[in-house]
Amino acid sequence: MGGRLEIDDLHVTFGQAVILQGVTLSLDRAPLSLVGRNGMGKSTLCHAIMGMVAARQGSVTLDGRPLLGLGPSRVARGGIALVPQGRRMFPSLSVHEHLLLVAGRSKGAWTVERVYETFPRLAERRRNGGHQLSGGEQQMLAISRALLMNPRIVIMDEPSEGLAPVIVDHLIETLRAIAAEGMGVLLVEQNMRVATSVSDQVAIMVTGRIATTMPARELEADRDAQRRYLGVSHGH
Amino acid sequence: MSLQFMITVTLNGLTLAALYFIVASGFSLIFGLMRTVNMAHGSLYMIGAYVGFSVFDSLYASNATAGYAWYVGLLAGVVAAAVAGVVIQVVFLGWMQGQELRQALVTIGLSIIIADQLLAHFGGNPFQFFAPDALFGPTPVPVIGRYSTFRLFQIGLALAVGVGLWLLLNKTRLGIMVRAGVDDRQMLAACGVNVPLISVATFALGAGLAGLGGVIGATAQPVALGVDVKFLLTSLVVVIVGGMGSIGGTAIGAILIGVAEQWGQALFPTYSVILTFAIMVAVLAVRPQGLLGRTGR
Numbered sequence A: 001m002g003g004r005l006e007i008d009d010l011h012v013t014f015g016q017a018v019i020l021q022g023v024t025l026s027l028d029r030a031p032l033s034l035v036g037r038n039g040m041g042k043s044t045l046c047h048a049i050m051g052m053v054a055a056r057q058g059s060v061t062l063d064g065r066p067l068l069g070l071g072p073s074r075v076a077r078g079g080i081a082l083v084p085q086g087r088r089m090f091p092s093l094s095v096h097e098h099l100l101l102v103a104g105r106s107k108g109a110w111t112v113e114r115v116y117e118t119f120p121r122l123a124e125r126r127r128n129g130g131h132q133l134s135g136g137e138q139q140m141l142a143i144s145r146a147l148l149m150n151p152r153i154v155i156m157d158e159p160s161e162g163l164a165p166v167i168v169d170h171l172i173e174t175l176r177a178i179a180a181e182g183m184g185v186l187l188v189e190q191n192m193r194v195a196t197s198v199s200d201q202v203a204i205m206v207t208g209r210i211a212t213t214m215p216a217r218e219l220e221a222d223r224d225a226q227r228r229y230l231g232v233s234h235g236h
Numbered sequence B: 001m002s003l004q005f006m007i008t009v010t011l012n013g014l015t016l017a018a019l020y021f022i023v024a025s026g027f028s029l030i031f032g033l034m035r036t037v038n039m040a041h042g043s044l045y046m047i048g049a050y051v052g053f054s055v056f057d058s059l060y061a062s063n064a065t066a067g068y069a070w071y072v073g074l075l076a077g078v079v080a081a082a083v084a085g086v087v088i089q090v091v092f093l094g095w096m097q098g099q100e101l102r103q104a105l106v107t108i109g110l111s112i113i114i115a116d117q118l119l120a121h122f123g124g125n126p127f128q129f130f131a132p133d134a135l136f137g138p139t140p141v142p143v144i145g146r147y148s149t150f151r152l153f154q155i156g157l158a159l160a161v162g163v164g165l166w167l168l169l170n171k172t173r174l175g176i177m178v179r180a181g182v183d184d185r186q187m188l189a190a191c192g193v194n195v196p197l198i199s200v201a202t203f204a205l206g207a208g209l210a211g212l213g214g215v216i217g218a219t220a221q222p223v224a225l226g227v228d229v230k231f232l233l234t235s236l237v238v239v240i241v242g243g244m245g246s247i248g249g250t251a252i253g254a255i256l257i258g259v260a261e262q263w264g265q266a267l268f269p270t271y272s273v274i275l276t277f278a279i280m281v282a283v284l285a286v287r288p289q290g291l292l293g294r295t296g297r
């Protein structure tokens, strides 16, 4: 499990607007967090890696295999799973059907039974519709949907968005456990506490580029950098 | 008005509703997943009827006692329409996914071409299948005495199609994928599902149902050119009344329209056509999304 994801000089434009202008980033064993203000292009990067938006230039490889141009379903089958921003549940499917949709297509540690053991709340609500769940439960389901693909790398786009603080604590535990098992984790976050609790390294995105990558501890201590790159003055 | 008359007219309405349901459920299925308003759906009905009949006719001509001729014709009609549907999806519509106006225009163009080609190859004479012996003649029915066996079969077939579709959509993995695709195609692809393949399968199924309707319709009544427009319009009205993309809604829409059409013809033949549209207008005024339709996301 785990894999080496290399992103090199990635450019994405929407019409005239240049959204990503040369993103270079690599992810190996250790989880990596990516932070940045609203609209800096974090989600666009996630979508470009998955093949959900087209890149104009650059390359993305997983263990040396090029991914650009494959389209989302082949990128997913190639070992990258996305927990999208806003969770994107399927309103027509029950909890259990969300899991059946992705279960059994890949070999690996994650099975439907294991998901229910790990997240007993989902087992209790297996017959409920995805949209009837609370925000925290939806996030668990979105993460389970990704894990069941037994990916080498899971990309999470702002999983803590809109969750209550106690739920965020639970989320942090979950993410750390996933990373500890050896699955690659690229975590996009605006919540500094989540980002720095999950990974030792934090990459900072500013207007479609990686401005810098620094140890999480340093960023935590550097109020000035936080203000400059993230627009937060304290903890957040 | 006698009870016998009322039951007969209602049964006639349900027979018609059964045919409408078979055809419109295919239309609704395709619309639900692909957001494609397939204006060639009536043409797929015609392809089913014409191709099915030509196979049936050649078998029947060589051996009139061949009971299997109708069933083989039915199969041929369904397969021909399904294949035509796959060609339409793969060659024309697949790469303009999401461009609804363009797809509507292309399918209108296709429907004109298909009608002309059918005219050129099969001629313009009306034709009708003979129902096989097992489905021919009357069946005893309480109160009204007897009723056409084939019409009862038609109602049963529609029920089977409805139950089959429900099971497919709710109890199989393909069904889960189709419903997820209705919600969010891109996210479905990001879950590793080959969405274009699901689209082709759905289109084949929807088109096959149009072809099935074509053979059934051409057995119940003679078919001539122009039925493509009639069945396209009926499918549109049924799914607008029932709610786009909902199988249950399609069933309710088909029953309303079919029964209203027969009662209208029985009570005020001159104005019966208006009744269909009056129902549509009334439903749209109260529930623009259709009786069982969900409001747009």
Ligand SMILES: Nc1ncnc2c1ncn2[C@@H]1O[C@H](COP(=O)(O)OP(=O)(O)OP(=O)(O)O)[C@@H](O)[C@H]1O
Residues within 6 Å of the ligand: A014, A017, A019, A036, A037, A038, A039, A040, A041, A042, A043, A044, A045, A085, A190
């Ligand atoms: N499909 C699109 N078409 C045009 N512009 C887009 C599209 N998607 C995103 N953008 C623009 O690209 C920029 C980057 O958006 P993106 O969603 O990647 O930012 P983000 O860093 O994820 O922000 P947030 O933290 O708010 O989620 C924004 O200015 C956004 O308006």
Ligand SMILES: [Mg+2]
Residues within 6 Å of the ligand: A042, A043, A044, A085, A157, A158
């Ligand atoms: Mg974002």
